[in-house]
Amino acid sequence: MLSYILRRILILIPTLLGVSIIVFLMLQATPGDPAELLLGERATDEALFEIREHLGLNEPLYVQYGLFLKRLMKGDLGETIWTRQKVWVEVKQRFPATIELAVVALCIACFFGIILGIVSATKQYSVFDYVSMLGALAGVSMPIFWLGLVFMLIFSVNLGWLPLSARLSIDVDLEIITNFYILDSILTRNWTALKDVLWHLIMPAVTLSTIPMAIVARMTRSAMLDVLRQDYIKTAKAKGLSQFKVVFKHALRNALIPVVTTIGLQFGVTLGGAILTETIFAWPGVGKWMYDAVMQRDYMVIQGGTLLIATLFVVINLCVDVLYAIINPRISVQ
Amino acid sequence: MVKKISLIFILIAFLFTSAAMAASPKMGGTLVFGRGGDSVGLDPAYETDGNSFLVCDNIYEALVAYADESTALEPGLAESWDIAADGKTYTFHLRKGVKFHDGTPFNANAVVFSIGRMMKDRNVKFVGKGWDIPPQERPPEYWVSMEMDDTIGSIEAVSEYKVVFNLKRVEAPFLANMGMDFADIISPTAFMKNPKEFLRNPVGTGPYKFTQWIKDDRIVLTKNDNYWDKKGGPYMDKVIFRAIPENSVRFLELKTGNIHICQFPNPADIDMARKDSNLKLPTQSGMNIGYLSFNHTKEPWKSNLNLRLAIAHAIDRKAIVDNIYQGMGQVANNPIPPTMWGYNKSVPGYKYDVELAKQYLAKAGFPEGKGLGEITLWSMPVPRPYNPEGQKIGVAMAADLKKLGITARIVSYDWGTYLKRQREQPDDMDLFQLGWTGDNGDPDNFLAVLFDGLASSSVRTQWHNEAYHNYMLMGKQTVDQAKRTKIYEDALQLIFDECPVIPVAHSTVIWPSQKKVMNFKLHPTGSVRMKNVWLDK
Numbered sequence: 001m002l003s004y005i006l007r008r009i010l011i012l013i014p015t016l017l018g019v020s021i022i023v024f025l026m027l028q029a030t031p032g033d034p035a036e037l038l039l040g041e042r043a044t045d046e047a048l049f050e051i052r053e054h055l056g057l058n059e060p061l062y063v064q065y066g067l068f069l070k071r072l073m074k075g076d077l078g079e080t081i082w083t084r085q086k087v088w089v090e091v092k093q094r095f096p097a098t099i100e101l102a103v104v105a106l107c108i109a110c111f112f113g114i115i116l117g118i119v120s121a122t123k124q125y126s127v128f129d130y131v132s133m134l135g136a137l138a139g140v141s142m143p144i145f146w147l148g149l150v151f152m153l154i155f156s157v158n159l160g161w162l163p164l165s166a167r168l169s170i171d172v173d174l175e176i177i178t179n180f181y182i183l184d185s186i187l188t189r190n191w192t193a194l195k196d197v198l199w200h201l202i203m204p205a206v207t208l209s210t211i212p213m214a215i216v217a218r219m220t221r222s223a224m225l226d227v228l229r230q231d232y233i234k235t236a237k238a239k240g241l242s243q244f245k246v247v248f249k250h251a252l253r254n255a256l257i258p259v260v261t262t263i264g265l266q267f268g269v270t271l272g273g274a275i276l277t278e279t280i281f282a283w284p285g286v287g288k289w290m291y292d293a294v295m296q297r298d299y300m301v302i303q304g305g306t307l308l309i310a311t312l313f314v315v316i317n318l319c320v321d322v323l324y325a326i327i328n329p330r331i332s333v334q
Numbered sequence: 335m336v337k338k339i340s341l342i343f344i345l346i347a348f349l350f351t352s353a354a355m356a357a358s359p360k361m362g363g364t365l366v367f368g369r370g371g372d373s374v375g376l377d378p379a380y381e382t383d384g385n386s387f388l389v390c391d392n393i394y395e396a397l398v399a400y401a402d403e404s405t406a407l408e409p410g411l412a413e414s415w416d417i418a419a420d421g422k423t424y425t426f427h428l429r430k431g432v433k434f435h436d437g438t439p440f441n442a443n444a445v446v447f448s449i450g451r452m453m454k455d456r457n458v459k460f461v462g463k464g465w466d467i468p469p470q471e472r473p474p475e476y477w478v479s480m481e482m483d484d485t486i487g488s489i490e491a492v493s494e495y496k497v498v499f500n501l502k503r504v505e506a507p508f509l510a511n512m513g514m515d516f517a518d519i520i521s522p523t524a525f526m527k528n529p530k531e532f533l534r535n536p537v538g539t540g541p542y543k544f545t546q547w548i549k550d551d552r553i554v555l556t557k558n559d560n561y562w563d564k565k566g567g568p569y570m571d572k573v574i575f576r577a578i579p580e581n582s583v584r585f586l587e588l589k590t591g592n593i594h595i596c597q598f599p600n601p602a603d604i605d606m607a608r609k610d611s612n613l614k615l616p617t618q619s620g621m622n623i624g625y626l627s628f629n630h631t632k633e634p635w636k637s638n639l640n641l642r643l644a645i646a647h648a649i650d651r652k653a654i655v656d657n658i659y660q661g662m663g664q665v666a667n668n669p670i671p672p673t674m675w676g677y678n679k680s681v682p683g684y685k686y687d688v689e690l691a692k693q694y695l696a697k698a699g700f701p702e703g704k705g706l707g708e709i710t711l712w713s714m715p716v717p718r719p720y721n722p723e724g725q726k727i728g729v730a731m732a733a734d735l736k737k738l739g740i741t742a743r744i745v746s747y748d749w750g751t752y753l754k755r756q757r758e759q760p761d762d763m764d765l766f767q768l769g770w771t772g773d774n775g776d777p778d779n780f781l782a783v784l785f786d787g788l789a790s791s792s793v794r795t796q797w798h799n800e801a802y803h804n805y806m807l808m809g810k811q812t813v814d815q816a817k818r819t820k821i822y823e824d825a826l827q828l829i830f831d832e833c834p835v836i837p838v839a840h841s842t843v844i845w846p847s848q849k850k851v852m853n854f855k856l857h858p859t860g861s862v863r864m865k866n867v868w869l870d871k
Contacts, residue, residue, distance in 0.1 A: 032750030038382055041718075041770055042479045042783070043753065044792035050473040082374050084471065084533060093549045149582065157586055164587050165578055166551060170366055176548070282578040284372075284550030292371075297750055 001325070008318045012311065019310045020072070020303065024065050027299050033057070034081045034297040055081060068303060077304035082296055087304035090289065095308070096179035097167060098285035101277065102270045104201055105208035109270075110263055113213040117220020117259075121228060122247060132217065139214030144273055148207045148280040155203060162203050165282035172196045204281040208273055212266035219262045223255035230254075256327055264320035268313050363869035364572040365851065367862065368584045368593035372550045372577040375533035378518040379452050379474045387515045388862040389553055389575055393435075394518035394538030397426050397445065397497075398509060403618065403855050404673065405775020407509060411440060411519055411539065412497075421504040421813045428495040432562045434521035435543040442491035447522040449499075450489050452477040457488040464491075465522050468529045476516035480773075485511075504811045506818060510774040515861070541568035541865040552576045555864075569868035588613065588846060594869070595847040595854065601660035601722070607846040614849050618856035620841045621772035623669050623780065624720035626731065627835040629766070630787065630797045631759040634706075640698035641706075642833040645765070646684040648691035649734045655839050658726050662844060666837035668826045669780060673858060675815070676777035676822030681830045683837070688737050695738050703739030711735075711742040712756065712766035716749045719860070720769035720841050727767065727838070759796055767838075768794055772859065777822040782806040785834060797834035 035051040036043060052058050056067065071078050077087035116136070120129040156164045167181055168174060174193040177184045182201075185194035227233065228251055236250045275287035286305060293301035373386040378394055381387060399410035412426040432440040443460045450458035451467045452474040458467070477483070487502040501508060511517065524537035536544045539562070542555035553575045557568045576593060578584040585603045588596040589610065599607065607613045626649070628635035628642055635642065651665045667683030670676065692702070700706045711732055714724025721727065725746060732742040742765070747755060756766055773779050782789060787796040788803040805825040812818050829835070843856055850870040857863065 032748050033754055034750070036753045037750045039475055039479060040382070040753065041768065041794070043757070044479045044481070044790065046481075046792075047473065047475055047478040050478060051475065054472045084375060084380075084530075090549070152583065152586060157590060160590075164590060164592060165583055166576070170364065170552075170574055170576075170592075279579050280583060282551070282576070282580070282583065284548065284577070288550060288579065 001322075005318065005322070008314075008321075012314050015314060016307055016310055020068070020307055021065075023303055023306045024068065027297075027302060028061055030297070032297045034299065037296050038082070072307075077307070078300040080293075080301050081298045082293075082301075087300055090301070091286070091304065091308060093179060094284060094286045094289050096181075097283060098271065098274050098278070098287060100180055100182060101201065101204055101208060101283060101285060102267065102274055104205040105270055106212060106263070106267055108205055108209040109212035109216055109266065112209075113216030114220050114259065116213075116217040118224055118247060118252065120217070120221045121224035122243075124225065129221075133221070136214035136217045139210040139217075142210060144207055144211070144276045145280060147210060148204070148277060151203050151207055152280075163200050165280075167197065167200050167283060168193070169196050169200075204277050204283055207281075208270060208277045211273060212263075212270055215266060216259060216262060220255065220259050223258045224251060227251045227255040253327060257324060260320055260323050260327065264316050267316050271309060271312070359567070359569050359852065359866075359868040360871060361569050361868075363570050363871075364574060365570050365595070365864065365867065365869060366574045366576055366593040367595045367597070367864075368576050368578050368587055369597040370577070370579055370581070370584070373553060373575070376536040376544065376553075377520070377533035378515045379448075379477065379520075380472065380533065381515070382475050384860055385577075388860070389555070390515055390518060390536070390538075391540075391861040392542040392555055392573065392864050393536050393540045393544055394515075394520065395540050396513050396515075396517045396519060397428075398513040400513050400775065400857065400859065400861075403857065405510065405513075405621070405772075405858060407513060410513065411445075415509070417509075417813065421506075421811075422501045424499040424501070424508065425492075426497045426499070428497065429562065430495055432539050433560055434524065434537050434539055435558060436521050436524050436537045438521055438523045440519065440539050441494050442497045443494075444519055444522055445497045446489050446491045447525070448519045449486075449517060451525075452482065452516070453486065453489075454483045459488070459490040461491040461494060465526060468526075471530065474516065476514070480511060480514075480516075482511070504813065506810055506813050507774065507776040507778045510776040510779075514774050542573055545572075550577055563865075566866045567868065568865055570864070573864045585846075588848070591848065594851050595845055597845050599844070599846060601662055604660075604662070604844055604846070612849055613846050614851075615844050615846050616854055616856050617842060617844045618858060619664070619671060619673055620719055620843045620860075621671050621674065621775065621858035622720035622769060622840055623666055623671065623784075624718075624727075624767070624769035624838045624841070625666075625669060625784075625835045626765055626767055626838055627795045627797075629759055629763050630795060630834065632761060632764075634698070634700075635764065638698050639833065640694045641700065643684075644691045644694035644698055644700075644738065645735065645740075646691075646833050646836045647687050647694060648738050648740075649684075649731055649836060649838075650686045651684075651836075651838055652686065654727055654730050658723055658730065659839055659841060660722075662722075663839040663841040666839050669784065669829060669835060669837040670777055670822075670826070671772075671840045671858075674772070674775060674777060674780075676781075676819050676826070678823040678826035678830075681826055683830075684833075691738055695740075700740075703741070706740060708741045708743055709735075709764040710745045710762055712745050712752070712763055714749075714767050715746045715752055718769060719771050719843070720839070721767060722841070724767050731765075756794060757792075775858065777818075778806070778809055781822060781825055781829075782810070785829065795835055797832075799828070799832060799834070802828055802832075 035048050039047055056064060080087055116132045120132050123129055152164055155162045172193050174185055174190055175188050177187055181197040185197055233251055236246045274285055275291050278285045278288040290305045371385050373389050374383050375381055375386055376390055378390045396410050397412040399408045401408055411429055413429050414427045416425045443464050446458050446460055447465055450456055456467055485501055485505045487500045490498045492498055521537040525532045541558055541561050543558045545556045546554040555573045557571055578587060581600045584596050585599045587593045607615060630636050655663045655665050667681050668678055711728050713728025714721055728744045735742045770784055785795050785797050786803055786806045787793045787798045805821055809818055809821045847854055852868050852870050854867045
């Protein structure tokens with residue numbers, strides 16, 4: 001097992017190298033120029049030349065990529081073009097916000113998605129099944145952007161139950177240590193802040209969870225239906241086991257394999273969906289940061305951010321594979 | 335009777351006192367300003383974006399300041415200044431007893447340091463030891479694009495409170511330039527502590543001092559209790575600039591009372607704000623121009639005046655302002671806004687008259703558009719302060735041109751490519767939209783920068799006209815403002831006659847705010863000054 005994990009980690013190196021080359025070439029092929037965007041309408045030839053020279057954009061492509069790799073070897077992702085800050089520092093400030101949001105959203109999605117899927121499968125063709133699957137279809141189809149605004153109008157503007165946007169209220173103080181606000185408020189035993197942070201998380205997390213929740217529910221339902229038709233389930237039922245034991249002990253464990261794969265993939269989708277959620281809810285995360293970087297052609301941010309997200313993807317895939325073995329011991333790691 | 339009279343007196347006295355109470359500023363409170371994006375950095379020498387400058391406006395001050403709602407110059411950190419007879423030497427007499435937020439004194443050396451660090455050749459002189467100015471991290475963009483290295487020869491601290499700027503050439507807008515953000519005075523001590531991090535730890539002399547920055551979320555400023563000007567504010571304890579990217583969410587935050595001022599709302603939300611009894615609508619004519627220009631490097635546009643006039647009279651600019659600016663703008667007669675000195679009131683602007691346009695088109699040699707072929711109309715891909723929706727405006731213009739028989743194809747790119755290709759004046763560009771937001775209220779900052787193609791290849795319109803070029807040179811080299819006003823009025827008449835561009839509109843800026851926000855004034859340059867703002871409880 002350990003050697004398998006090590007091997008997978010080693011494969012990470014060529015994967016990330018490939019990602020970095022593709023991203024670099026795509027950036028070069030994309031029209032637009034950070035120097036032009038920095039200076040806007042007032043750009044003069046001299047100012048443009050100087051800024052390009054400073055950013056190394058006047059160098060040939062292979063030199064630019066070589067420099068990027070050289071820095072990367074030293075563990076340096078470079079400096080952003082716009083904010084003149086180490087990319088790594090910017091990442092540290094924003095990634096926790098996105099991870100916090102994505103993890104909570106995914107937890108909501110898994111919890112409700114799996115329950116809905118199980119109940120739908122065990123009560124196939126019932127009213128509950130139809131309603132929940134219709135809801136799942138709506139969940140997949142509804143644009144996050146629209147849904148977020150509707151939630152805001154209902155729960156913040158009309159009912160006044162939840163805050164509109166941001167991670168923390170203006171009048172709540174929190175000593176920031178890790179940038180994971182939930183963790184920071186627990187570490188500093190600041191319960192007022194913890195309540196406020198959770199309060200701010202509800203609406204964006206629920207908004208972000210709708211699509212993965214719907215997908216998980218549908219996947220769980222079909223996997224469960226498949227398993228429930230197997231002979232060993234009939235045997236279990238014939239043995240006189242309770243419905244609860246049959247479903248949760250015998251069926252669910254086997255049905256979970258495709259569901260876990262889906263959840264792993266959905267984590268990536270959630271990170272992608274975070275761009276919209278972060279924009280609507282003024283959530284200072286990595287999605288909005290990357291989007292702005294693309295619009296401003298901040299090459300350093302795009303390269304650094306993409307590498308980081310790619311790493312996260314690969315690591316999550318690895319975790320999913322390891323989870324397979326834990327869920328179903330019959331699958332042995334080759 | 336006596337009772338009645340005394341009652342009236344009491345009533346009057348009560349009315350007077352309550353009016354006086356309402357007008358007298360209240361201390362304390364926190365103002366939350368909602369804006370579309372975060373600041374990039376807070377070192378005024380190196381920033382280029384409005385969101386950075388509007389925070390800098392409250393942390394720093396420059397030698398000269400702009401008046402409350404105009405760009406008239408007032409003393410800032412300099413109490414007064416003398417200009418030598420040859421117009422090349424400026425002596426600034428500095429304010430005494432001013433301290434930076436870090437407690438270090440503001441003096442002539444700080445001025446030499448702040449401005450001198452932007453110079454390519456550090457031709458500076460301190461009083462006493464001074465500082466060894468570190469090399470630039472990157473070119474100071476504003477300084478370079480304003481060609482300040484060609485203007486300033488040397489900067490000398492003559493005594494503790496006296497600084498002399500020796501110019502290489504007579505440059506009438508120099509004083510106005512010294513009021514711009516890039517010329518803000520910073521604390522040299524704070525800068526030298528960590529030059530690379532100064533943009534995230536700014537220290538100036540302004541009414542509010544920097545306290546906290548949570549990236550993409552908020553910047554917190556707190557009141558500077560030792561502010562030198564005891565006449566006005568700062569009144570509030572804190573000012574918080576919150577980044578709320580989505581316009582409608584920002585407006586909802588205002589409506590629910592979570593923020594006090596909402597920058598750049600959707601035009602559709604303005605009506606809602608008008609109907610809300612808790613909100614008011616601070617308004618300011620923007621110091622900007624959105625224009626449509628011709629490609630002056632190619633025929634027939636370059637030398638066919640009648641063709642240019644035909645296009646100018648064909649476009650219904652009022653319809654564009656009414657429908658696409660949604661009333662948040664005014665039709666432009668001149669390419670500088672009417673609030674600026676030098677504006678020529680006698681220029682009538684191009685009248686929308688399809689018949690007249692057709693006549694010009696026939697005179698131009700293209701009756702009913704025949705022989706002109708399909709032309710391209712470059713339309714801006716992004717909203718800018720002077721042009722809310724370039725592509726919609728492009729469609730409206732193309733429809734207007736169709737009435738003359740001219741077929742125009744809308745062309746657009748992403749913003750960076752648009753700017754880059756436009757600079758190259760390519761052959762596939764016939765008409766293009768662009769615009770400008772003024773920096774310092776000097777007409778030179780519009781008229782020379784935008785239209786004097788003979789002065790520089792960087793001028794985006796590349797209109798080459800000898801007489802106009804001479805006006806611009808005269809304008810720069812004449813220090814007397816009355817004479818300069820006349821020069822620019824004449825230049826504007828020439829622009830109207832020669833029609834190198836069609837001025838479309840000046841936008842109006844409306845930022846709704848809570849009723850309890852008092853004394854908040856929008857500035858034509860777009861700067862946000864919280865010094866005299868206070869919150870009514």
